[in-house]
Each structure stands twice: as structure tokens, then as C-alpha cells.
Amino acid sequence: MPRLIVSIDSVVIKEVQLTKARTTLGRRPYNDIVIDNLAVSGEHAVLHLSGNAVEIEDLGSTNGTYVNTKAIQRQTLHDGDVIEVAKYIIRFHHKVEVDHFAKTTHAKPGSLPPPALAPRPSVAVKPAAAAPLPAVIRVLSGSAAGREVALLKVVTIIGKPGVAVASITKRHGGHVLVHVEGDDMPLLNGTPIETDAPLHHGDRITLAGTDMQFQQG
DSSP, rough: OOEEEEEETEEEEEEEEEOOOEEEEEESTTTSSSSSOOSSTTOOOOEETTTEEEEEEOHHHHOEETTTEEEEEEOOTTTEEEEETTTTTEEEEEEOOOOOOOOOOOOOTTOOOOOOOOOOOOOOOOOEEEOOOOOEEESSSTTTTTOEEEEEEEEEEEEETEEEEEEEEEEETEEEEEEEEEOOOOTTTTTOOOOOOEOTTTTTTTTTTTEEEEOOO
């Protein structure tokens, strides 16, 4: 099901599932997606859902609607597209699920059915250990200071499209910080990163003018 993830200053503030044929976005309280900010028009944009296709249409807003840093009037959205409304970043996610059917084995005439498997001896199962707490990014500066973003996904994108974007990737040995796009390189403990940079508890990240801290649970 298509969904939108709304964030500001790299902090997610809401997630919206697109279930209606027409979903409105704007500052007025009667919109389906309300963004209470004076830079957002009362009726800013609308998302059209038809089958598996989703289109976004700007409703003559004052500050415009951008998709992947380009101003649009009406445009079809694809999985991973980034919508900008004022200072808000809205990520569009939509992966069409494919049904998988189990294969059925048909015995040929005259052939013997496969032998039944002998039951396995019962094995005592130890109770599972408590799962470790996920790593988080804590915002230290800006309007979202004090908020935390849990690093639950394999790849978490942070930053501002068109300015500076980086990713934090979960790997077997831990998390790494990777520069994705933008002229401003991410700073790790005050030093620009050149390649994939491993993260450790307490590391300080500066990106697009925002200070953050990596905390490992």
C-alpha cells in the first residue's frame, strides 16, 4: 500500500497510508494531511490514487510543490521519490506486492508417493533472550532538538535533498555513515567523511546545518 513519511530536520513526524482516491494536503484542518506551518498553503496539494498509480498535483500553492528538487504541477510518483513542501520532506514509498504460490507436486501414474518423514525428536527450546534496543539518532540542534529517530531499517536517509543527504546503513558489524548527495559533506566528530565511516556510540554527526548524535542501545 502506498504511504507517505513526513519529516522535518531529519525527524519523522507522521506516516500516512494512502487509501482514498483523493488525499489532500495543506495547512487547513479539514485536509487529510495537515501541516500547520505558515509556509504551507491552506490547500497546498492533492494526491490522486488510481489502482497502483499515485499522482501528486499542486493546487496553486504560494511556495510550490517539489518532487526530487524540481517544481511540479502534476506528476506521477515512484517508490523512493522525495516531495518537498516548505521545509517539510515527504518520502513516498510504494512497492507492489507479488503473490507467491506454493508449487504442488503431482505423482506420475504408477509412481510411488514420497516416503513419509519420520517425526523429529523433541528438543527443549531455551527462552529467547531479550532483543537489544535499536540504535538511534538524537537531534541536538534546530527546531527538532531533543527528538530521536530509531534506526530500525537497513538504510535510514537523513539530511535535506538538494543540500546534503547521507545514509546510515546497518551492517553485520554495526552501522556506517555514507555520503549520498550534495556539496556539503557530512561531518563525523567535526571531520568530513571520505568513504564509509563506521559509527560508534556517542559519535556526533553534522549534516545540512543540523547536529545529531549516534547512540547505540
